[in-house]
Amino acid sequence: MDPESIDAVVEAHGLRTEEDAEKRRKTVSQRNISRGTEVLSTVPLYAFPLRANEGSNVQVETEEVLAETRCMYCFGQLPVRRPRCSQCRQAQYCSTKCLSQHWTQRHHSECGTLNYVAIDTAAGKLKPEYRPLLRMAAGLTQALVAGKQHRQIQAWARLVSHRDQHPAYVLRQYAEIASVLSTHAKAIGLPSIDKDATVTMLCRAGCNNFMAPVIEDNVLCTNGVVCSPLLSLLFNHSCRPNCVISYSDGRLSLRAIENIEAGQELTIAYADAMLPRTARRERLENVYFFACTCAKCGNTDCGRIDQLMDRESPQPPKQLSADLTQLPEIAPWVSCAIGLLLHCISGTVTSAQVEKECLCAISDLPSREMSFAAFGYWRERQDECRGSDDGNARLWACAASQYVLAFYALNYPPSHPMLGLQCLTTAALSWNALVACGPTEPQCKALALTRSRITSLAHAARSLLQVSSLHCSSVVSQVTLLLDQLDQESQS
Ligand SMILES: C[S@@+](CC[C@H](N)C(=O)[O-])C[C@H]1O[C@@H](n2cnc3c(N)ncnc32)[C@H](O)[C@@H]1O
Numbered sequence: 001m002d003p004e005s006i007d008a009v010v011e012a013h014g015l016r017t018e019e020d021a022e023k024r025r026k027t028v029s030q031r032n033i034s035r036g037t038e039v040l041s042t043v044p045l046y047a048f049p050l051r052a053n054e055g056s057n058v059q060v061e062t063e064e065v066l067a068e069t070r071c072m073y074c075f076g077q078l079p080v081r082r083p084r085c086s087q088c089r090q091a092q093y094c095s096t097k098c099l100s101q102h103w104t105q106r107h108h109s110e111c112g113t114l115n116y117v118a119i120d121t122a123a124g125k126l127k128p129e130y131r132p133l134l135r136m137a138a139g140l141t142q143a144l145v146a147g148k149q150h151r152q153i154q155a156w157a158r159l160v161s162h163r164d165q166h167p168a169y170v171l172r173q174y175a176e177i178a179s180v181l182s183t184h185a186k187a188i189g190l191p192s193i194d195k196d197a198t199v200t201m202l203c204r205a206g207c208n209n210f211m212a213p214v215i216e217d218n219v220l221c222t223n224g225v226v227c228s229p230l231l232s233l234l235f236n237h238s239c240r241p242n243c244v245i246s247y248s249d250g251r252l253s254l255r256a257i258e259n260i261e262a263g264q265e266l267t268i269a270y271a272d273a274m275l276p277r278t279a280r281r282e283r284l285e286n287v288y289f290f291a292c293t294c295a296k297c298g299n300t301d302c303g304r305i306d307q308l309m310d311r312e313s314p315q316p317p318k319q320l321s322a323d324l325t326q327l328p329e330i331a332p333w334v335s336c337a338i339g340l341l342l343h344c345i346s347g348t349v350t351s352a353q354v355e356k357e358c359l360c361a362i363s364d365l366p367s368r369e370m371s372f373a374a375f376g377y378w379r380e381r382q383d384e385c386r387g388s389d390d391g392n393a394r395l396w397a398c399a400a401s402q403y404v405l406a407f408y409a410l411n412y413p414p415s416h417p418m419l420g421l422q423c424l425t426t427a428a429l430s431w432n433a434l435v436a437c438g439p440t441e442p443q444c445k446a447l448a449l450t451r452s453r454i455t456s457l458a459h460a461a462r463s464l465l466q467v468s469s470l471h472c473s474s475v476v477s478q479v480t481l482l483l484d485q486l487d488q489e490s491q492s
Contacts, residue, residue, distance in 0.1 A: 004150050006158075006230065013040050015266070017234065022293070024160065026265050027234040033260040039243060040231070041253035043105055045152035046143045047226040049075040050132055072107070073098035073250055075224035090116040105250050109146045113189045114138065122184035126177065134177050136205060136225055137198055141181075141190050155229035161204035162289040174202040207288050208232035210245055210252065228252045237288065238267035239280055239296040267294075 001008050010017055014031040033039060049070035071078055071094035078092055083099045085091040088111045093099040103111075119138050123131035147153060163171075178198035185193045210226045226247050231254060235243065242258040243266050260266065271283040277297060284292050 006151055006155055006233070009040075009151060009230065010234065015039075015234070020236075023236045023290075025233070026236050028265050029260050029262055031262050033256045037256050039254045039256055039266065040234075041251050042152070042228050042230050043149070043250065044226045044228040044247075044252055045149055045156065046106075046136070046139045047224060047247070047250075048072070048132075048135055048139055049224045070223060071095075071098050073102035073105075074248070085111055087111050088116070101250055106143075109148055110139075110142060113146075114142050115187060115189050118184060118187035118189070122180050122188060125180050130173060130177055132225065133174075133202060134181055136209075136227070137177060137181050137202060138188055138190060140201060140205065140227060141193070141198070145191060152229050155233045156204075158233055159204050159208050159229055161200050162207055163200055163203040165289045166203055166206075171199060171203075174199045177202065210247065226252055235266055235268045237270040237284065237290075237292065238265075238294045239269065239271075239277075239292060240294065241267045241269040243268050 001011070007017070010027065014029065014033075015027050016030050017025050017027050020026045029039075049072060051069060069078065069092060070076060072091045073093060076094045076098075078094055083093045083096050085093075085099065085103070085107060091099075091102065091107055091111070093102065119135055122138075123134045126134055143149075144153060144156065166174075175195065178193065178195040181188075181190075181198060182193035182195050185191070205227060208227070208229065210228065210231070211224070224247065231245060231252055235245075235254065242260050242264070243254050243256050245252055245254050245268055254266070254268070256266075270288055271280045281292055281297065284290060
């Protein structure tokens, strides 16, 4: 076997690809893989940062914002004094470390070829929403021409494009991008562009690229686009995936989030697994052109929660009904969350340990993106509780938290370390509810204190109480005691 071939990589990592009637190919594990293990990691074929507003839900389209770029390597925000590539003077970085790593990984083959200023000029001819696509097409064309990464290029050629399934208006947009790219190709430093092939490239990229998610100022952003044909080719979608892909240090890695047995397929989520079923399936059908048949889509309990979460439902109930919190998939998770929380609060486990053992373990998983769907759902309705009394606001926050918790229970196995972060997200939700409703003076004082972790945990406890009071009376009494103490402190 050619040691450079895709099959060789797959085999070297204890995996195997198989034909699949529905999905074309799938990748299964040949060994048991324990949760948290990095299964595979690759250098992408091409990766580029989105501009400040491009990955955000909030579109701000001033020229100043559109011009604001990010670190070319890690996609982080740029400091005022930012290192630049000394040769082209165009690529900008947040640190000299990123500069040198980007040079070694990719920039040495782009620098002197790709003219970023000319790319921006060409992109300026398009509507703001198409500009990232033009930048991607330029970078990908260069990477494919440079031909440096044999396996990635081999994989690129084998990826589906679903070109004949794209709606006509999308193909027209892609044709417009291809035409602008072709006009500016020489200035950008590209060979002459085959417009039709560029349209296919954009179709292929659309159903195979990865977005790098981050939360900035409480808003979900994707701050970069990463293209790794190898990973795209190997891993199919599931709404309850057993792996996640993350991007850091210039590499994409696939990590197991559940224990995986030999013979099991490795899957990732193409659509935010926290979205309600209708929204999830719509995205999978519109962007990836398949109807999902995974177990979660067929699970009726999940369907009930999806209904509650569904954006079309006129009003979310203020609390999940008791029977829902006792679903077999949810109940053990809730006990576990309470257990962890209690340990933190009672001091059996210090918050530093929680941070180390829970939060660090999941820092590179897209957990925040997951919770954001539920958070966003609540935020859309925060006007409804603005001006209402504090108790009501807290109830809303708790309701929102319960959605998050319920979804976590369905997306992750009990005792998953993700719940550590979830406790904090829940805490943030409760706190945000107070702030949104205009806190009273004692609460203002508390606001000043709230940054401390223990207060966050207390708010998390308050929310968790709503879910758990049916089950664990001793936990409830201890947490209530702690909350009383904190209330007294904030009033004094
Ligand atoms: C990134 S590729 C995955 C690799 C693909 N299986 C192959 O053999 O080329 C994405 C495409 O795979 C197919 N696919 C992925 N997950 C699927 C699933 N759960 N059910 C059906 N088709 C799926 C869809 O055609 C989708 O557009």
